[in-house]
Amino acid sequence: MVGKILDGRAVANKRAAKVKETVKTFNDKGIIPHFCVINIGDDPASKIYVATKKRRAEKLGIKQDIYQMSAETTESEALELIAKLNKNPDINGVMVQLPVPKHINSDHLIEAISPEKDVDALTSANIGRLWQGTHFVLPATACGIIHLLEDYEINVEGKNAVIVGRSNIVGKPTAALLLEKNASVTILHSHSQNLAEFTRKADILVVAVGKANLITADMVKPDAIVIDVGMNRVDGHLMGDVDFEKVKEKASFITPVPGGVGPLTVESLMEQVVALTRRQNDCGK
Numbered sequence: 001m002v003g004k005i006l007d008g009r010a011v012a013n014k015r016a017a018k019v020k021e022t023v024k025t026f027n028d029k030g031i032i033p034h035f036c037v038i039n040i041g042d043d044p045a046s047k048i049y050v051a052t053k054k055r056r057a058e059k060l061g062i063k064q065d066i067y068q069m070s071a072e073t074t075e076s077e078a079l080e081l082i083a084k085l086n087k088n089p090d091i092n093g094v095m096v097q098l099p100v101p102k103h104i105n106s107d108h109l110i111e112a113i114s115p116e117k118d119v120d121a122l123t124s125a126n127i128g129r130l131w132q133g134t135h136f137v138l139p140a141t142a143c144g145i146i147h148l149l150e151d152y153e154i155n156v157e158g159k160n161a162v163i164v165g166r167s168n169i170v171g172k173p174t175a176a177l178l179l180e181k182n183a184s185v186t187i188l189h190s191h192s193q194n195l196a197e198f199t200r201k202a203d204i205l206v207v208a209v210g211k212a213n214l215i216t217a218d219m220v221k222p223d224a225i226v227i228d229v230g231m232n233r234v235d236g237h238l239m240g241d242v243d244f245e246k247v248k249e250k251a252s253f254i255t256p257v258p259g260g261v262g263p264l265t266v267e268s269l270m271e272q273v274v275a276l277t278r279r280q281n282d283c284g285k
């Protein structure tokens with residue numbers, strides 16, 4: 001079987017049209033959703049992602065401020081900025097673009113964000129809500145993966161979902177959301193032994209490691225659904241963690257890189273800004 005491509009760009013554009021409508025209804029009430037991204041240092045990929053978020057927000061009528069801080073910024077300077085943004089009633093969402101320079105502890109910055117404005121859903125309060133099933137905001141990539149599966153009417157209930165990677169921004173929240181949808185979830189990580197033994201049993205395989213061609217065709221179950229979250233720049237080319245050309249011959253569905261999960265990460269972030277704005281202004285469903 002040749003895998004059907006899960007077109008993240010198309011799904012993101014479809015969802016964006018609805019978000020734009022919602023933002024218009026907010027505007028009619030004098031409300032403009034507004035979020036801030038704090039980007040510390042010179043990570044080239046982060047600069048691309050932040051610029052993408054800015055463009056997307058502008059298209060949807062969402063206001064955004066990018067705080068570009070130098071690589072020498074101290075943790076206390078960043079904490080000061082977060083405290084100021086927390087207090088500003090005009091701002092609905094605050095996030096710290098990851099990674100941050102090594103001398104800064106990203107957990108300290110994230111934890112300083114008010115959970116009500118935590119648009120990345122990475123504070124311990126919102127992680128707790130995620131696992132309890134009482135969330136009002138979700139990590140963008142995990143949420144985007146679920147939206148992609150839903151758009152293609154892929155039912156995960158009772159399926160074996162294997163997630164390779166246990167990061168706070170992708171692996172763990174994706175596990176929580178798949179569990180909420182009644183999948184049987186296994187998380188693999190750098191200490192896992194016999195990776196292929198687990199991946200070969202996956203009906204749904206989510207890979208978020210950051211290692212090009214980590215997943216080869218022999219590691220994939222025939223007709224599996226393969227979601228590649230990897231972003232690796234190799235010889236000037238962007239590629240995922242999955243050997244796309246070979247694995248697509250075996251999978252039933254597969255995401256490309258670029259054009260798979262990435263666009264949905266940005267789109268889902270916009271949806272989180274809207275969700276927080278709605279909650280803070282009590283503007284109904």
Ligand SMILES: Nc1nc2c(c(=O)[nH]1)N[C@@H](CN(C=O)c1ccc(C(=O)N[C@@H](CCC(=O)O)C(=O)O)cc1)CN2
Nearest residue numbers: 048049096097098120140141169258259260262263265
């Ligand atoms: N605080 C956070 N930091 C980071 C997150 C996050 O969710 N919160 N995720 C990633 C980066 N990211 C969003 O911030 C992101 C990743 C990928 C894309 C994207 O559109 N990818 C395109 C390709 C773009 C390119 O050419 O590089 C695609 O896959 O088609 C957008 C945003 C790490 N940090």
